Amino acid sequence: METTLVLIKPGGVQRNLIGEITRRIEARNLKVVGMKLIHAERATVEAHYAEHKERPFFKDVCDYLTSGPVVAMAIQGTNAVKAIRAMMGATNPLEATPGTVRGDFALTIDDNLTHSSSDPEAAARELGLWFPEGTV
Ligand code: CDP
Numbered sequence: 650m651e652t653t654l655v656l657i658k659p660g661g662v663q664r665n666l667i668g669e670i671t672r673r674i675e676a677r678n679l680k681v682v683g684m685k686l687i688h689a690e691r692a693t694v695e696a697h698y699a700e701h702k703e704r705p706f707f708k709d710v711c712d713y714l715t716s717g718p719v720v721a722m723a724i725q726g727t728n729a730v731k732a733i734r735a736m737m738g739a740t741n742p743l744e745a746t747p748g749t750v751r752g753d754f755a756l757t758i759d760d761n762l763t764h765s766s767s768d769p770e771a772a773a774r775e776l777g778l779w780f781p782e783g784t785v
Pocket residue numbers: 701706710739740758759760761763764765767
């Protein structure tokens with residue numbers, strides 16, 4: 650059993666995709682064990698994307714993540730990390746397979762609608778950051 654972090658980024662919230670994305674996750678028989686709608690602190694977002702600190706897109710992606718409310722979700726299930734990554738699709742929506750969230754609803758990499766943890770170690774770190782109070 651694994652728990653992973655999903656963020657519905659501001660573009661996804663703006664486009665009323667909270668229900669659609671959550672529906673897909675639940676339909677896969679993954680369980681929502683934490684969920685909140687928040688306007689994230691810049692420090693949280695910068696820590697979240699710390700691995701990308703030296704990348705040219707770091708400032709833009711941090712600006713984007715703090716530009717409006719996000720939904721943070723803790724998702725639990727067998728192989729949840731890999732299952733969720735596959736459901737969200739490739740980082741660049743143009744390369745994301747139809748049937749994935751990004752392949753169905755996104756067009757550009759700077760507005761690719763969701764974040765999901767890349768591996769179990771990243772999931773543990775990110776869940777600590779977004780759910781310091783713990784999950785249910
Ligand atoms: O989100 P994912 O793990 O698929 O991709 P990443 O390589 O960890 O990059 C994190 C986020 O930075 C992406 O989801 C994009 O929102 C953004 N990004 C970007 O705007 N331009 C790039 N060339 C690469 C990433």
